[in-house]
Amino acid sequence: MLYGYGGNILRIDLTSGSVSTEPTDPKIAEKFLGGRGFGIYFLFTELPRGADPMGPDNLLIISPGPLSGTLVPGAGKLDITCKSPLTGGYAGANVGGLLTAEIKYAGYDSIILKGKAPKPVYIFVDNDKVEIRDASDLWGKGSLETEKILKDRLGEEFQIATIGPGGENGVKFACITHDFGRQAGRGGVGAVMGSKNVKAIAVRGNKSIPVADVQAFRKAARAMYKACKDSSGLQVWQRYGTAGVTTWSNEIGAFPTRNFSSGQLEGYENLSGEVMREKIVITDKGCFGCPSPCGKWSHVKKHGVRVEGPEYESTALLGGDCALTDIQDVAYANYLADDLGLDSISAGNVIAFAMECYERGILTDKDTGGIRLTFGNAEAVFAMLKKIAYREGIGAILAEGVKHASGVFGKGSEAFAIQAKGMEFSGYESHNAPSMLLSYMTCDVGAHHNRSWAITYDIQTGRDAVTPDKAARVIYLQHVRPLFDALGACRLQWVELGLDLNLYVPTIAALTGLDRSWDDLLKISERIWNLTRLFWFREVPGFGRAWDMPPARFYKEPVVSGPTKGKVMALEDVERLLDMYYEQRGWDANGWPTPQKLEELGLSEFAAAV
Amino acid sequence: MHLRADSSKCCGCRACQVACSLANFGENNPKKARLAIHPHFPDPGVFEVRTCTQCGTCAEVCPVDAIPVDKKGVYDIDPEKCIACMACVEACPEGVIFVHPDREAPFKCIRCGQCVAHCGMSVLWIE
Amino acid sequence: MATVELMGILREHAKAGPEQLGPAEGKTVADVIQALGLPADLVAFVMVNGRQRPKTYVIQSEDHVILIPLIGGG
Numbered sequence: 167m168l169y170g171y172g173g174n175i176l177r178i179d180l181t182s183g184s185v186s187t188e189p190t191d192p193k194i195a196e197k198f199l200g201g202r203g204f205g206i207y208f209l210f211t212e213l214p215r216g217a218d219p220m221g222p223d224n225l226l227i228i229s230p231g232p233l234s235g236t237l238v239p240g241a242g243k244l245d246i247t248c249k250s251p252l253t254g255g256y257a258g259a260n261v262g263g264l265l266t267a268e269i270k271y272a273g274y275d276s277i278i279l280k281g282k283a284p285k286p287v288y289i290f291v292d293n294d295k296v297e298i299r300d301a302s303d304l305w306g307k308g309s310l311e312t313e314k315i316l317k318d319r320l321g322e323e324f325q326i327a328t329i330g331p332g333g334e335n336g337v338k339f340a341c342i343t344h345d346f347g348r349q350a351g352r353g354g355v356g357a358v359m360g361s362k363n364v365k366a367i368a369v370r371g372n373k374s375i376p377v378a379d380v381q382a383f384r385k386a387a388r389a390m391y392k393a394c395k396d397s398s399g400l401q402v403w404q405r406y407g408t409a410g411v412t413t414w415s416n417e418i419g420a421f422p423t424r425n426f427s428s429g430q431l432e433g434y435e436n437l438s439g440e441v442m443r444e445k446i447v448i449t450d451k452g453c454f455g456c457p458s459p460c461g462k463w464s465h466v467k468k469h470g471v472r473v474e475g476p477e478y479e480s481t482a483l484l485g486g487d488c489a490l491t492d493i494q495d496v497a498y499a500n501y502l503a504d505d506l507g508l509d510s511i512s513a514g515n516v517i518a519f520a521m522e523c524y525e526r527g528i529l530t531d532k533d534t535g536g537i538r539l540t541f542g543n544a545e546a547v548f549a550m551l552k553k554i555a556y557r558e559g560i561g562a563i564l565a566e567g568v569k570h571a572s573g574v575f576g577k578g579s580e581a582f583a584i585q586a587k588g589m590e591f592s593g594y595e596s597h598n599a600p601s602m603l604l605s606y607m608t609c610d611v612g613a614h615h616n617r618s619w620a621i622t623y624d625i626q627t628g629r630d631a632v633t634p635d636k637a638a639r640v641i642y643l644q645h646v647r648p649l650f651d652a653l654g655a656c657r658l659q660w661v662e663l664g665l666d667l668n669l670y671v672p673t674i675a676a677l678t679g680l681d682r683s684w685d686d687l688l689k690i691s692e693r694i695w696n697l698t699r700l701f702w703f704r705e706v707p708g709f710g711r712a713w714d715m716p717p718a719r720f721y722k723e724p725v726v727s728g729p730t731k732g733k734v735m736a737l738e739d740v741e742r743l744l745d746m747y748y749e750q751r752g753w754d755a756n757g758w759p760t761p762q763k764l765e766e767l768g769l770s771e772f773a774a775a776v
Numbered sequence: 777m778h779l780r781a782d783s784s785k786c787c788g789c790r791a792c793q794v795a796c797s798l799a800n801f802g803e804n805n806p807k808k809a810r811l812a813i814h815p816h817f818p819d820p821g822v823f824e825v826r827t828c829t830q831c832g833t834c835a836e837v838c839p840v841d842a843i844p845v846d847k848k849g850v851y852d853i854d855p856e857k858c859i860a861c862m863a864c865v866e867a868c869p870e871g872v873i874f875v876h877p878d879r880e881a882p883f884k885c886i887r888c889g890q891c892v893a894h895c896g897m898s899v900l901w902i903e
Numbered sequence: 904m905a906t907v908e909l910m911g912i913l914r915e916h917a918k919a920g921p922e923q924l925g926p927a928e929g930k931t932v933a934d935v936i937q938a939l940g941l942p943a944d945l946v947a948f949v950m951v952n953g954r955q956r957p958k959t960y961v962i963q964s965e966d967h968v969i970l971i972p973l974i975g976g977g
Binding site for chain 1: 971
């Protein structure tokens with residue numbers, strides 16, 4: 167009995183239409199835990215080397231973790247892994263809501279999609295009954311409309327994930343949407359789902375998750391909920407969610423503004439969580455098991471839509487980066503991104519880049535089809551989101567991502583295409599935050615903050631310092647935070663409510679029946695991190711140090727305004743950060759894990775396959 | 777006295793349902809819970825919580841008197857006496873008598889309070 | 904009378920306690936943070952009577968102000 171797990175791996179071959187299951191291997195569960203760990207394990211071992219990310223050989227691996235669906239605060243996170251069409255490397259996107267729990271109740275620990283369906287389909291899972299059903303009546307519809315149709319048709323108990331026109335049209339940063347407003351956003355997971363002709367996934371399950379020691383588990387879980395409810399951060403977090411960060415981010419000059427040229431937007435007070443609350447928020451909406459729901463279901467009266475959000479990242483990239491100051495405009499842009507099925511972070515970043523190109527004369531009205539693509543023009547943001555989703559005109563170039571677009575536009579625009587490894591930076595302007603910049607440089611999907619959110623460390627220890635402890639901090643966070651992605655639970659109770667990490671140890675032990683210390687679990691996370699690194703080396707020709715470097719804006723162009731005006735990194739400091747990072751990770755000068763490190767983590771066999 | 781809910785505060789997390797199933801069946805399975813959460817999305821965008829008011833309608837319609845009430849006013853279904861006719865499920869005005877394929881007899885809230893203890897949004901209370 | 908409360912690590916970082924300050928009415932939150940000897944950037948959330956306010960907010964006579972640090976990340 168594999169305590170804490172759904173028990174089975176579900177495999178669907180969309181080309182042949184065949185469906186099979188096999189029991190989840192306890193040895194793989196022990197070494198890779200679940201969620202993001204299962205994602206990289208199956209991707210590395212089963213993806214044909216060099217597979218086209220938009221081709222039938224790519225795998226879409228959907229995995230809850232052992233905590234998903236259990237009585238643990240924030241037990242609602244799902245990992246979706248594939249080879250990324252945006253970066254050519256590893257994509258592991260994470261989505262909240264209730265789907266992860268439902269997959270466990272149906273009895274699964276991973277759903278692995280391969281091949282391509284001959285025509286549009288949706289995957290139907292009801293416990294042991296798995297069908298590939300016709301979706302030709304759904305293809306072309308928005309994400310949100312599709313979910314509503316399937317909920318009405320199948321019943322409210324079904325948990326649904328959908329793609330929108332963005333995923334159908336292969337936009338390289340297309341996302342997968344679930345529960346009307348949660349996204350597996352980054353890396354183009356929606357494009358991969360669309361490339362397989364899969365419009366939606368619908369899951370229902372009613373099985374119990376086996377618990378090794380029920381009384382011990384109940385006691386440990388109760389302690390976690392009590393600690394959350396007693397937290398001094400609870401009120402802020404429940405009221406605003408991540409939107410509470412907007413004010414602070416601007417005050418410290420870390421709010422992406424006008425394509426990361428500044429860290430504070432004039433008029434940022436109008437984007438605050440409190441303004442959101444006053445103007446648009448109706449309901450606090452949570453993921454499975456969450457006592458501190460960060461989701462804000464909003465009625466955007468100005469534009470007549472309902473949307474979950476905007477949360478901080480959407481406000482940062484669709485708001486600050488494009489210089490929009492009306493929260494209702496940002497919310498509408500968020501709604502469009504959700505329904506069209508575009509990652510709001512990449513979309514905002516790419517549009518801001520295009521705005522800078524337009525203001526510099528690199529793009530003209532002829533290129534934009536008459537749209538005045540200037541910073542602050544909300545109508546232009548709305549129009550560009552649609553052009554991108556439908557690959558119209560300049561939207562077809564932007565749909566390939568900011569790195570590709572800068573290569574097409576040229577004229578020095580590569581220097582301000584704000585990306586690393588081909589993925590657009592998320593919401594922390596990092597000219598004056600070395601730990602955060604290093605986090606973006608070394609994140610394993612490309613420039614994303616979720617693996618290591620280190621900016622508070624820069625604030626606490628000194629923003630100008632470039633010291634070995636900063637690399638150490640990034641590495642530590644890159645083990646702790648993704649551990650939650652492997653466990654299938656949310657890290658924000660720890661991050662925002664100060665929930666003691668030690669409380670997780672007895673809970674996980676009582677659930678799984680395996681006694682592991684926090685260090686044991688971190689070792690699994692380090693293993694996952696290094697295997698992911700090997701995947702990049704295997705799949706991306708010439709992969710190495712150059713791929714860990716940030717765009718030139720961060721070390722050539724000082725911040726133009728705001729609290730960090732004039733700040734810029736020195737290139738030699740950027741290089742030094744990377745050197746310290748590699749050394750502390752046990753990697754060589756090109757960022758390749760050394761044989762000793764691989765041996766230590768039990769990855770030598772995997773390395774031989776690279 | 778019965779379990780009460782302020783639906784306007786509910787965030788739809790279902791922790792109440794998992795706490796219930798663990799307490800009353802010793803299993804981690806919200807599909808075996810004894811209160812209902814109905815999401816209404818995208819419009820109006822709210823959660824509706826339904827709890828047992830211990831009204832006794834189930835006991836009234838039960839043809840075999842399988843739903844006794846205790847001294848504290850709590851109705852509970854006796855699975856030994858129950859003939860699984862489902863009359864109580866149909867009759868319940870709140871729709872909070874539940875069935876599950878694993879169990880012959882339906883089950884209902886016995887006001888144990890475990891849901892209250894785990895709700896982070898202070899939706900639930902017993903009064 | 905306005906009251907000021909510190910949460911979490913702010914209590915350790917402050918060089919003066921809120922009780923040692925003079926009346927807070929009429930001062931901005933930023934002024935109070937400075938008087939407490941706290942680095943402004945460490946204060947992530949400012950809650951006044953249960954609502955978030957920016958540090959430019961001017962404190963009123965019956966306000967209850969809570970200063971909250973950002974604990975770890977997003």
